[in-house]
Amino acid sequence: MAQVSLIGLYLIAIVAANLIVARFGPSTAIINAFLFIGLDITARDRLHDLWRGRQLWLRMAVLIAAGSLLSWLMSGAAGKIALASFIAFAASGAVDTIIYTLLRKKAWMVRVNGSNVVSAAVDSIIFPWLAFGSPIWWVVLGQFIAKVAGGAIWAFLIDQVTRRRSAKLA
Template sequence: MYVLVYIAAAAAANLTVAHFGPASTPIVGFLLIGLDLAVRDRLHLNWRGRALWGRMLVLIVAAGGISYVLNPESASVALASLAAFSAAAIASAVVFQAGRRYPVLLRANAANVAGAAIDSIIFPLIAFGTIFPAIAALQFAAKVGGGALWSWIVFRNVRVS
């Protein structure tokens, strides 16, 4: 189920940004990218090293591919998403794994901060050719806030040993 949620949220985020442009990214960041950040952490726990990197790459490519197939005009957004999600997933995974002695919600939120920071810089630079500072700051805050909310939902009944 988490795999489908991840792909659907990422594809929906790409298509929404392709349609509405940079101004939509803070809302998309809160609702959809925050969800993807939390689900990525959950998949990290579920897969626990069993081809984690390969599986995450497949998910990221699948979401970009679906975005492109549904709207070929979203190609630049899909490519930006592929690059930004890949870099953000690496940063997030490193922070999430490094914090394994801490409670899962703390790990997830720390990982979300790292992923949101990377994504908020790389995505607009590739998708729009520039970084709009105010929008990037709003994106970052929205992704961290959305990630915190979604992490609470995704991990509320999870016990990690």
């Protein structure tokens, strides 16, 4: 997938997730994790491939900050959620980048799902704690499972689109 498409998907998904949780509360966190955060952590890994070695860390930090800033600008009430999202994504993004890089010789699906498991765990602990004031354990566990499952489905879909585009260009 093209870089601009991935960035757009990432930002739309993170802003949607933040605004929905800010509006409807923790009860929406698990479905958001499946639909939107699984997409975010998977798109982030595809961007790792595109940005590798070319200011990867800076670009990822800007992308994470942009998602949180857009969320806050679209709804001032989402400020606490946007800040929690920024901190959780920064921490999980750092872990994701390290794991994804360690798995660089593996197939893409192994790299993305391997790094998603670890980053989903980090994000699922940090986000609810900061967003809601304490770790709501059913949200933590539900988000973790939803992010891993959603990430695997999004990885499959993104991989299929990428393969089709590559085949058309060949």
